[in-house]
Amino acid sequence: MAAIDTLRSDATSANDNHATVLIIGAGVVGCLTAIKLAQAGIDVQIVERLLETSEAPRACGYFGAVQGFLDELGLYTLIRDQGFMTRGLCWRGLPKDNDSKDGKRFGDIVAVQPLCAPDDTSFPVGSGLLNLTQGQLNKLFVHQALQTGRVRVNFGAEFVSILENSEENGVTVLARDVDTGVERQYRGKYCIGADGAHSNLRKALGLPFPGHQWPERLLATNVRVPNVEDPVWHTYYYMAEKYWGVATPLEEPVLGEKTLWRYAIAVPPEVTKADDELLSDEYILGIYESRLPGPRPLQAQIEARVLYRIHQRLAPTLRKGNCLLAGDAAHVCNPVGALGLNSGMLDADALAEALVMVLREGRSDKVLDVYSDERRKVFQFFVDPTSSQNKMRVHSHPPETAAQDDWYFRILANNPTKKQMLDLMKPYFETWRTNMRKAAGEL
Incomplete structure (x- = not known):
C-alpha cells in the first residue's frame, strides 16, 4: 500500500471543488461511505481537518454484520490479510x-x-x-477510496461553515487550509457529516446532541x-x-x-x-x-x-435539508461491547445505499428521511440500551455472584442451548444492520 503522504499529494492535486457528494471527515465512516458511493458510480469529495489519518487508540474489533457489509464491498479479505481473527x-x-x-x-x-x-x-x-486497529483500517479505506478514481480526499482542510443547503442548489461549504489559512468553497448535491462526536457540521446545522x-x-x-x-x-x-x-x-x-x-x-x-x-x-x-x-x-x-x-448521545435527526449525519457525528455510546465504530460503519452502508437509490435510481429523496429514522431507531432500541447495559454489567456485579444474579451471565455461564445463543445474537444481525430497500418500500 502506498504511504499516506503520497495518497495525500495525489488526492489534493485536483483543482475541481465540486462532486455529487461532499463528506466532512476522512475517518473510517466517511471513507467507507465514499467507497460504496464510488462503486455505484457517484463522485465524492472528502474534506478532512487532519493532515493525515489518526493513530489514536480507538476501535479495533468488527462483528459479523459489519463483516458482511465489508465483504460485499470487496474489503473483507484485505482486512483479514492485515488483521487477525x-x-x-x-x-x-x-x-x-x-x-x-x-x-x-x-x-x-x-x-x-x-x-x-x-x-x-x-x-x-x-x-x-x-481485528484491526482503527488507524490501520482508516489508512486502508483511504487507499481504497482513492483507488476507485471517483474520490478526492482533501487533508488539512478544516470545515468552517455552510454557505448553502437547499434542495434546488445542493450544499456549498467553506473550508480553511490549516497551514495557509486560505479558504475554499466545496459544492455537492448532498453533504455528509462524518466528522466525529464534536462534529462541526452538526453544530453548523444547529442540531443539539442530547444525552x-x-x-x-x-x-x-x-x-x-x-x-x-x-x-x-x-x-x-x-x-x-x-x-x-x-x-x-x-x-x-x-x-x-x-x-x-x-x-x-x-x-x-x-x-x-x-x-x-x-x-x-x-x-x-x-x-x-x-x-x-x-x-x-x-x-x-x-x-x-x-x-x-x-x-450516550443521539442527534434529533440525521437529515437537515441536503445535509446528513453518520457515525459519531450522529450518535455516540460508551465503548464496552464495541458498538460505536461498528454502528458507524453500518450507518455508512445504509446512507450510501439511500443516496444510490436517490441519485442513481431516481427514487424520492424521502428515502433519506427513512435513513434518518431507521438508524435513529437502531440506536434508540439496540445500540444505546445494549451498550449501556454492557457497561453496567462490568462494574455493577461482583464477579463472584454475577453468573447467578444477572440473566445474561446466567445464560452464558450455564451451557446455553443453540436456540438461546441464536436468540442472544439475533439483534446483532437482524436489527443492527438496516436493509434500506426494505425500509424504504415503494418510495
Whole structure:
C-alpha cells in the first residue's frame, strides 16, 4: 500500500471543488461511505481537518454484520490479510496471584460470549471477531477510496461553515487550509457529516446532541506485554466496581512473545488528577500492577495513550435539508461491547445505499428521511440500551455472584442451548444492520 503522504499529494492535486457528494471527515465512516458511493458510480469529495489519518487508540474489533457489509464491498479479505481473527470474548474477575511463581494470572472467567464454533479455524464471513486497529483500517479505506478514481480526499482542510443547503442548489461549504489559512468553497448535491462526536457540521446545522456523559474518564492505552498464558478468549472485560475495563489484542498473540494489547481502564469520578498526570507512565503502570496478568516486575511498554470522556448521545435527526449525519457525528455510546465504530460503519452502508437509490435510481429523496429514522431507531432500541447495559454489567456485579444474579451471565455461564445463543445474537444481525430497500418500500 502506498504511504499516506503520497495518497495525500495525489488526492489534493485536483483543482475541481465540486462532486455529487461532499463528506466532512476522512475517518473510517466517511471513507467507507465514499467507497460504496464510488462503486455505484457517484463522485465524492472528502474534506478532512487532519493532515493525515489518526493513530489514536480507538476501535479495533468488527462483528459479523459489519463483516458482511465489508465483504460485499470487496474489503473483507484485505482486512483479514492485515488483521487477525479471534473466537469471541469473555468477562473475568481481576488477575490473581500465581501460586507457583511471581506475577499474576488471568482472573477467573465469569461468562463467555462465543462468536463462532470453539474449534473454528477458517472463520467464514460473519463469524468470529475481525481485528484491526482503527488507524490501520482508516489508512486502508483511504487507499481504497482513492483507488476507485471517483474520490478526492482533501487533508488539512478544516470545515468552517455552510454557505448553502437547499434542495434546488445542493450544499456549498467553506473550508480553511490549516497551514495557509486560505479558504475554499466545496459544492455537492448532498453533504455528509462524518466528522466525529464534536462534529462541526452538526453544530453548523444547529442540531443539539442530547444525552448524557458517564462519570468515569476512560484511559485507553496500547501496551506491549509478554504472552505468558493462552487465554483462548482473548478479548475480555475485567469486572470491578472501580478501574473496570476492557482488554483486547492489537496483534495476534503468540505464546512466549511480546505483542501489542489495548487496555482501556475507567478512571473513577472521584479521582481529580489532571489529565497529564493520569497519562503519565507512573500512574498508568500503577494501575497495570493490579490489572495486567504476567510476570513481576511488570514488563509493559506503553506505545500510545489517550484519555477521553464517554457519552450516550443521539442527534434529533440525521437529515437537515441536503445535509446528513453518520457515525459519531450522529450518535455516540460508551465503548464496552464495541458498538460505536461498528454502528458507524453500518450507518455508512445504509446512507450510501439511500443516496444510490436517490441519485442513481431516481427514487424520492424521502428515502433519506427513512435513513434518518431507521438508524435513529437502531440506536434508540439496540445500540444505546445494549451498550449501556454492557457497561453496567462490568462494574455493577461482583464477579463472584454475577453468573447467578444477572440473566445474561446466567445464560452464558450455564451451557446455553443453540436456540438461546441464536436468540442472544439475533439483534446483532437482524436489527443492527438496516436493509434500506426494505425500509424504504415503494418510495
